[in-house]
Amino acid sequence: MSLRTSQRLPRVRLEDVARHAGVSKSIASRVLNGYPGLSVREETRERILLAARSLDYRPHAAARGLKRAETGAIGFLVPPLTNVVYVRIIRGAFQRALERDFVVLLAEDFDGQQADETFARLVQTGRIDGLIVASARPKHPLLVSLRRHGIPHVFANRGVPGSNRNVVMHDGLASATAIDHLLALGHREIGHVAGPVELDPAYRRAAGFREHAAASGLAHAPIQEGEFSEEGGMRAARALLERHPELTALFTSTISQAIGALQVAWELGLEVPGDLSVIAYDDVPLAEFLRPPLTAVRMPLDELGATAVDALVAQLSGSEPRDVVVETPPEVVARQSTAPPRP
Numbered sequence: 001m002s003l004r005t006s007q008r009l010p011r012v013r014l015e016d017v018a019r020h021a022g023v024s025k026s027i028a029s030r031v032l033n034g035y036p037g038l039s040v041r042e043e044t045r046e047r048i049l050l051a052a053r054s055l056d057y058r059p060h061a062a063a064r065g066l067k068r069a070e071t072g073a074i075g076f077l078v079p080p081l082t083n084v085v086y087v088r089i090i091r092g093a094f095q096r097a098l099e100r101d102f103v104v105l106l107a108e109d110f111d112g113q114q115a116d117e118t119f120a121r122l123v124q125t126g127r128i129d130g131l132i133v134a135s136a137r138p139k140h141p142l143l144v145s146l147r148r149h150g151i152p153h154v155f156a157n158r159g160v161p162g163s164n165r166n167v168v169m170h171d172g173l174a175s176a177t178a179i180d181h182l183l184a185l186g187h188r189e190i191g192h193v194a195g196p197v198e199l200d201p202a203y204r205r206a207a208g209f210r211e212h213a214a215a216s217g218l219a220h221a222p223i224q225e226g227e228f229s230e231e232g233g234m235r236a237a238r239a240l241l242e243r244h245p246e247l248t249a250l251f252t253s254t255i256s257q258a259i260g261a262l263q264v265a266w267e268l269g270l271e272v273p274g275d276l277s278v279i280a281y282d283d284v285p286l287a288e289f290l291r292p293p294l295t296a297v298r299m300p301l302d303e304l305g306a307t308a309v310d311a312l313v314a315q316l317s318g319s320e321p322r323d324v325v326v327e328t329p330p331e332v333v334a335r336q337s338t339a340p341p342r343p
Contacts, residue, residue: 004191006174006317007177008235012055012056012057012161014028014029014057016055016057017032017051017052017055017057018048018049020051020054021044021047021048021050021051021054022047023044023047023048024198027040028048028051031045031048031049032048032049032052032057032100032101033317037286042313043098052099053099053208062256064275065141072101072102072129073102073103073104073105073127073128073129073230074097074102074103074104074105074128074129074130074131074132074133074309074312075104075105075107075128075130075131075132075223076090076093076104076105076106076107076132076133076134077107077109077132077133077135078090078106078107078108078109078111078134078135079109079134079135079228080108081110082229082256083228083254083261083299084255084256084284084286085254085255085282085284086134087284087307088284088301088302089120089134089156089157089205089302089304089305090104090106090305090306091302091305092302092303092304093132093306093308093309094214094303094304094305095206095302095305095306096305096306096309096310098308099307100313101123102129102309102313104175104309105128106108107109110341111133113166119244124167125288129152129310129316130151130153130154130312130315130316131146131151131152131154132154132155132156132308132309132312133146133153133154133155133156133158134156134157134158134308136154138305140328149177152310152312152315152316153165153315154166154167154308154311154315154321155167155311156190156305156308156309157169157201157304157306158199158200158258159200159323160200160302161203163321164320164321164322164323165311165321165323166324167304167307167308167311167323167324167326167328168201168204168247168304168323168328169299169300169304169325169326169328169330169342170325170326170329171201171204171205171208171275171329172204172205172208172211172212172296173196173206173208173261173329173330174208174214174281174299175192175206175208175212175251175281176203176208176209176211176212177329177330177331177332178209178251178279178281178297178332179209179212179213179216179218179251179310180212180216181279181295181332181334181338182246182249182251182277182279182338183216185249185277185338185340185341186340186341187248187249187340187341188220189201189220189222189246189247189248189249189341190213190218190221190225190247190249190250190251190287191221191222191223191240191241191244191245191249191250191251191255192206192209192222192223192250192251192252192253192300193220193224193225193226193233193237193240193250193251193252193258193261194209194224194226194227194236194253195225195226195227195253195254195257196225196227196228197225199228201253202225202228202253205251205253206223206225207220209223209251209279210223212301213239220244220246222240222243222244222247223231224237224239224240225238226257228253228254228256228257228261229256229257229260230256230257230260231260232257232260233252233254233257233258233259233260233261233264234256234260234261234263234264235260236260236261236263237250237252237257237260237264237265238262238268239318241265241268241276243263243269246315248275248276249276249277249279249338249341250277250278250343251279251280251281251283252278252279252280253279254280254281254282254283255281255282255283255284255286255294255296256257257280257294258279258280258337259290259293261278262278262290262294271335272292273292273336273337273339274339274342275337275342276335277295277337277338277339278294278295278337278338278342279294279295279296279297279337279338280294280295280296280297280331281296281297281299282296282297282298282299282301283296283297283298283299284296287316287333287335288335290337292335292336292337293335293336293337294335294339295332295333295334295335295336295338296332296333296335296336297330297331297333298330298331298332298333299330300326300328303326303328304326307324307326311324
């Protein structure tokens with residue numbers, strides 16, 4: 001017997017994971033394989049996943065191939081990676097995919113790239129099992145390919161009407177949460193730097209802002225669209241402040257836009273937060289290191305990525321597609337960019 005043979009450890013079996021977690025083999029199998037409609041306590045699910053990780057359990061590739069024709073790879077199409085928010089969404093998706101024994105193939109989507117045919121070809125040739133589409137470009141050619149080829153897919157952080165495959169957060173509630181924070185500080189003149197209205201996330205945030213401003217009795221709550229970028233934030237914030245110099249606070253649809261708004265405030269000689277409070281949608285570590293540190297609405301971005309993976313794996317396991325809303329509520333992280341308005 002060779003030294004290599006004598007030192008080879010026995011393969012960890014599903015029975016070992018079940019015994020380690022204190023559950024039946026069938027329950028362990030269903031949790032690890034994303035069985036659709038399974039009702040199991042979160043504590044039990046976490047115990048099974050922890051047991052699988054600690055034992056370094058890997059499903060037998062041949063056995064899994066007999067049960068389901070999967071490659072173990074998921075495609076993830078994201079907007080241009082200049083949007084720092086998607087780092088957290090991607091991280092959540094990668095972690096959950098690892099727990100479900102999948103790998104994630106990441107691709108950046110931008111105008112001029114033939115992402116639609118690329119991904120369709122990957123699925124048709126058996127390279128990936130399905131897609132998570134986070135790009136919000138309207139009338140994306142990939143949408144036609146997905147329908148035409150029947151590719152398993154979900155939309156993350158965007159909604160496609162009638163698709164029953166949308167995984168989203170409470171964007172409208174995030175806008176309401178930002179307004180409530182500013183109202184509590186005493187602001188009554190609040191403007192919104194929105195994203196392009198044709199993008200679903202921007203539309204939902206602007207709609208939430210408009211509805212909650214009206215419900216809160218704000219007679220004056222102007223909105224200005226801008227690109228999801230620092231330059232877009234600068235242009236929109238400048239337009240708002242030039243037309244409405246009475247504004248004492250701005251809510252921006254992205255943190256990149258907030259950076260542009262801070263630049264405009266500096267150029268106009270406005271002190272933040274003394275003359276103008278600024279609060280942004282989405283909280284990322286960068287917000288802490290701006291000057292002043294930026295108040296932001298924290299969203300469950302990691303959970304969004306993980307939920308998108310779960311929804312896609314459920315489809316691969318035979319479940320019918322359905323819309324999913326991540327129920328974790330928005331939360332304001334108050335920093336030094338918001339304060340009561342000056343008398």
